[in-house]
Amino acid sequence: MAEIKLISEYFVKPKHEVEDAKQPYYLSPIEIGMLSIDPIQKGLLYSLNNSTYNDVNYDRTKVISHLLDKLKHSLSLALVHFYPLAGRFATQKYLDEHACSIFVDCTKGPGARLMHASAIDVTISDIMSSIDVATCVRSFFELGEKMVNHDGHTRALLSIQVTELLDGVFIGFTMNHSVLDGTSFIHFVTMLCELFRSDVCCSDTTTNISRVPIFNCKPWINNASDDMVLKLPHLEPEEFIEYGYEPGPLRERIFRFSPTSLANLKAKANQECGTHNVISSFQALSALVWRSIIRARNVSLDQSTSCSMLINARSRFDPPLSDDYFGNFISSTNSVCSVGELLGHSLGWAAMHLHKSIAAQDVKAIINLYKAFCEPPRVLKRGAISEFHGPNNVVIGGSPRFDMYGPEFGLGRALAARMGYPNKSDGKVTANPGSEGGGGSVDLEICLRPHFMGALETDLEFMSVVSLC
Numbered sequence: 001m002a003e004i005k006l007i008s009e010y011f012v013k014p015k016h017e018v019e020d021a022k023q024p025y026y027l028s029p030i031e032i033g034m035l036s037i038d039p040i041q042k043g044l045l046y047s048l049n050n051s052t053y054n055d056v057n058y059d060r061t062k063v064i065s066h067l068l069d070k071l072k073h074s075l076s077l078a079l080v081h082f083y084p085l086a087g088r089f090a091t092q093k094y095l096d097e098h099a100c101s102i103f104v105d106c107t108k109g110p111g112a113r114l115m116h117a118s119a120i121d122v123t124i125s126d127i128m129s130s131i132d133v134a135t136c137v138r139s140f141f142e143l144g145e146k147m148v149n150h151d152g153h154t155r156a157l158l159s160i161q162v163t164e165l166l167d168g169v170f171i172g173f174t175m176n177h178s179v180l181d182g183t184s185f186i187h188f189v190t191m192l193c194e195l196f197r198s199d200v201c202c203s204d205t206t207t208n209i210s211r212v213p214i215f216n217c218k219p220w221i222n223n224a225s226d227d228m229v230l231k232l233p234h235l236e237p238e239e240f241i242e243y244g245y246e247p248g249p250l251r252e253r254i255f256r257f258s259p260t261s262l263a264n265l266k267a268k269a270n271q272e273c274g275t276h277n278v279i280s281s282f283q284a285l286s287a288l289v290w291r292s293i294i295r296a297r298n299v300s301l302d303q304s305t306s307c308s309m310l311i312n313a314r315s316r317f318d319p320p321l322s323d324d325y326f327g328n329f330i331s332s333t334n335s336v337c338s339v340g341e342l343l344g345h346s347l348g349w350a351a352m353h354l355h356k357s358i359a360a361q362d363v364k365a366i367i368n369l370y371k372a373f374c375e376p377p378r379v380l381k382r383g384a385i386s387e388f389h390g391p392n393n394v395v396i397g398g399s400p401r402f403d404m405y406g407p408e409f410g411l412g413r414a415l416a417a418r419m420g421y422p423n424k425s426d427g428k429v430t431a432n433p434g435s436e437g438g439g440g441s442v443d444l445e446i447c448l449r450p451h452f453m454g455a456l457e458t459d460l461e462f463m464s465v466v467s468l469c
Contacts, residue, residue: 004119004139004163011110011156013086015076020215021083021106024090026228029220029373031178031328032102033380035150036242040185041141041420043161043172044404045127050412064164067409068116071162074196079112082188082213082326084179085158086111089150092229099231102150104157104179113156117143117163124168128416133252133445139163141172141420149178150241158188171409172420181328183312186402187211193407213326219317220370230377245382247425251453252445257285258467259440265347265465272348279351282400282431283358285442285465287351289429290394292462293448294339296455297392301340305392307354309333311361312399318363331366333357339392397423398430400442405433419445426452441467 014021048063079086087106094100119136127134138144140163147155159174175185191209198207218228234240257265262281269284270276290307299305313331314321321329335357342350404417417432424447434441448456456462 003121004117004136004143006143007116007118009113009115010072011112012072012075012079012114013111014079014083015073016080018080018083018106021087023106025084025087025104025106025215026101026218027103027178027230028218028328029230029370029377030330032230032232032377033373034178034328035102035379036148036240036381037177038422039147039149039174040177040180040182041172041174041422042185042404043137043140043170043418043420044407044414045124045168045170045416045418046409046411046414047124047168048411049167060164064116064162064169067169067411068114068162070196071160071409072114074192074198075112075114075160077195077207078188078192078209081191081209084215084326085175085188087157088154089152089157089178091153093235094231095235097231098235099233100235101229101231103229104152109156111156112158113160115143115159115161117161119163120166123166124415127165127170127418131253133254133418137170137418138421140170140418141174144421146421148241148243149176150237152176152178168415169411170418174420177328177422179328180326181312181330182398182402183314183323183329184213184326186404187213187323187326189407190403193409196409211324214322214324215326217321217325217327217329219367220374230374232377232379240379242381247447249450250424250426250447251450252424252447253453255444255446256434256467257442257444257465258434261465261467262440262442269348269351272346273352275352279348279355282442283354284347284351285444286354286396286429287347288462288465289396289444289446290354291342291347291350292456292459293394293427293446293452294342294392296448296452296459298455299339299392301338301343303339303392304336305339305342306334306336306394308335308393308395309354309358310395310397311358313361313366316361316363316366331361331369333361394427394429395425396429396431398432398445400431400433402432405435417443 083106084104087104088109090105092101122136142159157176157179161172163170265284266281269279294305310332314329335353405414416435426449428447430445432443434443
């Protein structure tokens, strides 16, 4: 791993006092359930040669200093709107009930963390040309330090690390997954960049933003008289928080799929199902990945396999919620069949299997999931999640719809998106939009045991769809 040096750090609070921040911000049942898993870490790689700061004659020190100053100020403005991210978790104990409740105290602690680090022995080429995800990338988020969401009692719920490279800069975002999901993650980064690029970002004015976050939507509550406070049947963290989970040896590689290959894959899946545009391109791609990974694992035909897809549930409520609703509005599908069925049938059959599981996630199914986490509230353990799905599971998260490359921060379009260490395991797949621009392409980060990855890389059906890097 590259040597990384912390140069400076700042803690940033909202620019102005926020009245709503004085009230507790309660977590949803799903958010409480995720206290023992990892935060979200996504970041963007930029070239300094594309910087709009070249009016300072490309003095590296001035460019980075200007970037940090503007980022610090725009972050203070953004936190006026996204005020829970400036706080810390707090715990209320109920000794007589042997229970506790965990919520965000939006005024607790010094604020969000902004770090300036240096890894000047690392180049853009080191990251871009590496077949596997470069190991140095992990140190670009919170200096590579590991944590779980429950650590938000003492660690920042939002951390931004700006890392200088020899010829570029990496901006890595770490956000507590018990506070927000991927949709709200992208919402925040997009609005932060909007403020960064606005004409008033260096003034004391709290500028408006185009998409104001909406808080405190609690779809699992039947009426206003229901208690929003969820009590865990535990008193001490040792009773429900799992530390030290290790996924074992993994290779992490990004595979790219062009719009043309995805269109052909979608057409093939629909043709095999006798349908027209029923199967989406991403469902067809997910089916291909599921089949290919199981084939790479050389699993016996009589064993069971499953593919879980994490989905944004906002549009599935009645009435639908916009993506401006802040928090975790997620659900998970779980398509199950035998290995013999998966590999013995066509790509279209597997894609239709996934399609039906996704369609089944209607408002009733999602509300039932939330209520199940209320009765009683519980915290999922990383190891237990893997055991529940079984050894032949594939989990697909992220989304090609996330506008990862929209935020530019005056540095031009990002060259690449990368993720840190969190929530990776054998069979975990994370989707992002393609890096080349133009729309329609997809990048998949696939994590597998090294020998399984080697088998995947020689799978003709899979590699024939992968675009050349």
